[in-house]
Amino acid sequence: MPTPLNFTDLLRLLDERYVAFRSVVASAPDLDAPVPTCPGWTVFDLAVHIGQGRRSWAATVAAGPSGTGRIPFSGVPAAPREREALVDWLADSCQELLGALAQAGPDRGCWTWWGDSQSPLTTGAVARHQLHEISMHTYDAQVAVGSTQPLPTPIALDGVEEFLLTCCSTTMIAWPHEPATIDYEATEGGSWRQHLSAEGSRITRNDGTESTAGVRIRGTASDLVLFLFGRIPIESLAIDGDRKIVDQVTTWDWSA
Known part of the structure; x- marks a missing residue:
């Protein structure tokens, strides 16, 4: 059986997947291209979702165990439409979350939406779920531009277990x-x-x-x-x- 990824590996792989996602956005022929696996969304919509969501989760992680819900995105700074600026905004968004996770460490309590599941209510569990969310959305972006790739095996193996424990x-x-x-x-x-x-x-x-x-x-x-x-x-x-x-x-x- 595969060994669950440790916190250091989770942060490293998160960073790698964020880079992979930004690479697809940067190379997409059209930011208004539809994303078939996310009906109603364009590549730009998907990028906005990632950027806003990472800033929201960064604030939620920073709130620690006293948090009573996910802290919503404040809207500042808004996602720019210009491609290069959008990619930079995405990078800043992802670094906010990575920084918040690294500062909190794996064992601190954190609000999550999976309270009844077998996944713990910790920043380590948040990091784990975030890895698999960005892996899915990187795949979504690849579908939109016609260049899908299998998920890296270590991420995919951990992803099967994480999904089952958290969502099933x-x-x-x-x-x-x-x-x-x-x-x-x-x-x-x-x-x-x-x-x-x-x-x-x-x-x-x-x-x-x-x-x-x-x-x-x-x-x-x-x-x-x-x-x-x-x-x-x-x-x-x-x-x-x-x-x-x-x-x-x-x-x-x-x-x-």
Whole structure:
């Protein structure tokens, strides 16, 4: 099983992905080009989302454990339309967040939106989720300019686990069907099991000693995380077992 990325690696990879995102924006033939994986958005809209969001999260991280919600972007400075200035604004936005994370360290409490999940409410968890958010949006920008690349394997492997722990675990909402298990397996190594029951959904690392899951979803780590984030269809992956479970989990209304 892959080892979760440490805080130093998270910050380093965050910086690398921010550079990769800015590179796509800088080279995009048209900032008004649509982003198919983010319906209704253009490349410029995506850049604004990244810049404003990083400044908002920087303020939220800086507020520490006393924060009661995500601090909204103040609107100053606004995103410029001119390309070179926009790229510089993005760089400053990303550095604000990286600086706030580095100053806080990995263990300080921080407001997050995933309170009921298996991810902790810490700046380290924020850094981890931010890495996978920018990785997805870098992919989105690449789709818009027609030059997609697989996610780097270390990021993708960590991304599968982070998504499952943060977005697919709950004890507040009961699974409305018969108890079930799903294994998510990366061809590069790494397997995670989702346990679905009246107690909700919990994620464990699969060491191979458990009984066979009701369904197994397999693919490269990049394809798995792209599927989990809704960027590619499940048909891009191999499915063994009861497909009904996959249909049930993908249509599960977590707000019920």
